[in-house]
Amino acid sequence: MSYNFPVTRTANPKPKPDQSNLGFGKYFTDHMFIMDYDEGQGWHDGKIVPYGPISLDPASCVLHYAQMMFEGMKAYLTPDKKINLFRPDMNAKRLNRTNERMCIPYMDEELFIEAVKATVKVDADWIPTEPGTALYIRPYIISDEVSFSVEPAKHYHFIIILCAVGAYYDINRGGLTGSHIYVEDEYIRAAVGGTGFAKVGGNYAGGMRATKKALENGCKEVLWLDAHEHKYVEEVGTSNAFFMIGDEIITAPLGGSILPGVTRDSTITMLRKWGYKVSERRLSIQEIEAASKDGTLQEAWATGTACVISPIGYLRYMDRDIVIHGGGVGPVSQKLYDQIYGMQTGVVADDMGWIVQLG
Secondary structure, three states, rough: OOOOOOOOOOOOOOOOHHHHHOOOOOOOOOEEEEEEEEOOOEEEEEEEEOOOOOOOOOHHHHHHHHEEEEOEEEEEEEEOOEOOOOOOHHHHHHHHHHHHHOOOOOOHHHHHHHHHHHHHHHHHOOOOOOOOOEEEEEEEEEEOEEEEOOOOOEEEEEEEEEEEEEOOOHOOOOOOOOEEEEEEEEOOOOOOOOOOOOOOOHHHHHHHHHHEEEEEEOOEEEEEOOOOOEEEEEEEOOOOEEEOOOOEEEEEOOOOOOOOOOOHHHHHHHHHHHOOOOEEEEOEEEHHHHHHHHHEEEOOOOOOOEEEEEEEEEEEEEEEEOOOOOHHOOOHHHHHHHHHHHHHHOOOOOOOOOOOEEO
């Protein structure tokens, strides 16, 4: 199906930010996409308009019962000035898995991808070109029906906003660096049967207290453990986690509490292609500590759209530090970053069919 979205261009374009100091989520572009859903009509009237505030009734159910979802993607400018998207079909599929969990209506995957493409094209001049930068894409859906009834809404907004970004973690500005991570054994991120596999705001809001605790302990992020035993590794902050012990690379299985990350899937696929043994299995913090003591803990890293690959140099657990790869960047995490980020930016050839290129 062909989609054509009308565009109303801003009369007051914003000045472009300094690409050497973008941060993350600070500089939003000139336009946004918005589309409505009505029961009986479906998704309709998608359009691109100047970026600006949206109006919500104080009784909108998203403000009270958090019926919403979001996605995260990036666009990159290649050396020959083409625009690359990385596996947008995976985001479209995950959007609908989240929608199903949150009782939000299904969206045609082609409609989602075409809306993303159209919005990025309108603000293509905002895509930064400095190393480590990108145009971050935030599609999201909110239920704006006016009601205090705890039931699925009949009206929704689908919105896409964009912002020019640098490294997600300041420690990785200028290149990869091993980060300090706090092992959280009190609070949990998610439990099986909940919304851990879905991309919803409540997962992130509920994690802020633990992140505050990590910062108070001199760490940048949290290593989440399972909800039942507070023993098995789940995720790192907002990212998936990988540990290399001996010749085995381990990441938590998708059992309902783990977000099925696009970069997670890409990492597993790439590692197996390179001949590494990758296990999707439960890994206890005690096994990690034992591997550190016997010298078999090789390296560890987080994966996600925002950070791509972020090496883990230290784990703070029970007032002691587990040092990984001397606190620095291991060869496997560096190779993964160079390959995936290189494909995304057009510096490395895409031999996986993952890149969707805009003219």
